[in-house]
Every structure is written in C-alpha cells, then in structure tokens.
Amino acid sequence: MIELKSPSQLERMREAGRIVAKVIEMLKKEVRPGITTAELDEMAGEKIRQEGGKPAFKGYRGFPGNICASVNEEVVHGIPSRRKLKEGDIVGLDVGATVEGYFGDAAVTVAVGQISQEAADLMAVTQAALAEGIAFARPGNRLSDISHAVQRTVESRGYSVVRDFVGHGIGTELHEPPQIPNYGKPGFGPVLKEGMVLAIEPMVNQGGAAVEVLADGWTAVTKDRKLSAHFEHTVAVTESGPEILTRI
Numbered sequence: 001m002i003e004l005k006s007p008s009q010l011e012r013m014r015e016a017g018r019i020v021a022k023v024i025e026m027l028k029k030e031v032r033p034g035i036t037t038a039e040l041d042e043m044a045g046e047k048i049r050q051e052g053g054k055p056a057f058k059g060y061r062g063f064p065g066n067i068c069a070s071v072n073e074e075v076v077h078g079i080p081s082r083r084k085l086k087e088g089d090i091v092g093l094d095v096g097a098t099v100e101g102y103f104g105d106a107a108v109t110v111a112v113g114q115i116s117q118e119a120a121d122l123m124a125v126t127q128a129a130l131a132e133g134i135a136f137a138r139p140g141n142r143l144s145d146i147s148h149a150v151q152r153t154v155e156s157r158g159y160s161v162v163r164d165f166v167g168h169g170i171g172t173e174l175h176e177p178p179q180i181p182n183y184g185k186p187g188f189g190p191v192l193k194e195g196m197v198l199a200i201e202p203m204v205n206q207g208g209a210a211v212e213v214l215a216d217g218w219t220a221v222t223k224d225r226k227l228s229a230h231f232e233h234t235v236a237v238t239e240s241g242p243e244i245l246t247r248i
C-alpha cells in the first residue's frame, strides 16, 4: 500500500524537506580539502536540531552517523569518520531529518576543490538523471516511468545505474512503499496519484553497476573501485506535477 498524504501531512513534510535542504546547502559550502567527514557530520547534526528537527539516520538500524558521507568509489551509506577530504575527491552527502514524525531525505555529490573532468561529468549525468526521473512524478504516470527515465539518461551516456539500492516512498517512515528502482521498462507498477511522496535517488557508476558492502556493514563501494555519484530529492506528486520538497 502506498500511503497518500493529505494536505496537512504534506505541509509537515515540506517542513522536514526544508530542513534537509538547508543542511545540504550549508554542507556544500563547508566541503573543502582537509575537512573530515566527521566534522561535516557534526555540523549537520547541529544544524538539523537548530532548525527544529532530528537527524533521521542516527541509530537507524544502528547507523552511527547523522548523515552518510560517501567518498569517490563509495556509492552510499559511508560512515562519517576522521578521513580528511582531499583535493579532487567527490563526496556524496545524504541527509535525512524528521519533524513531528515526518521525514525528509535528500543527497548531493559535491566536488572537493578542483576535480577531474571525468568526475564532473559523472556528477552532471547523475544530477540530470534525477531531474529526468522527477519530471515523470505526475498523476497518471506509472512508477516505472520514473525508473526508466533515470536508466535511459544514465546508460545513453555510457554510465551504469546501481541496482542493489533503490529509491523509496517516504512519510511517517524513512522508507515506505513503493521501492523505486533506477532501471526498468516504462509503463509498469502502480499508477502515480496525488499525495504520493517519493524519494528518488539515482546512484550512478563510472564503470560497472556491481557494488559490494565493506566489512563495516554499511559502506557500499563499486566492485571495480571506479567512481560513483548519488543525488536524491523527496518529491510530492501533486495535481500540478512534481513538487520537490527538498529543493536546495
């Protein structure tokens, strides 16, 4: 069952989304060579609380961080640590917040100083794939129309979409039905309806699609250790089209 959110529920989800967007905006400015992912994590936790929310990932199935910070070949779920970011790295920052029981979830991949053209291209494709997917989040479309738009954008430019992790519905839980794969034929799955709220999140690899989880039980990395990028927004399906609740 995909829960449809009422206007008053959507109002609360907008607030959660607003906080997530604010935190991401701040983190983007803080990313620089020499800063550690633990420092970013600390700032994010503080900012979320300042804004009246709670970090949604902290303690989720035992996750130790306020945010996920995934560097270079790390795909998602990187644990913030004393690792210092260095010039040329790319870092995926995934932020979740909850306010009055409602969740917001978004991610960006950020350049650390000057990065290679290859890394910049990967980030651009991933962001474009997210935008293409979001454009299909309208009443009357099918869920897999979103999936297909993401996959087509990524693969037509020679990159791979990760299949082991997917987007998700979101609301009073961080992860609600439906699952939203970043691949698939168009025209399948549930018909999208006004009031659905979806976290759409392409994870795109420079090399192959295969990923593996490191011994810490969380950090997903590309099997070939090539770069990966991740962008995500929480999006409400409304009568007038997609509304990005985490717009930065």
Ligand code: MG
Pocket: 105, 167, 168, 199, 201, 232
């Ligand atoms: Mg998510």
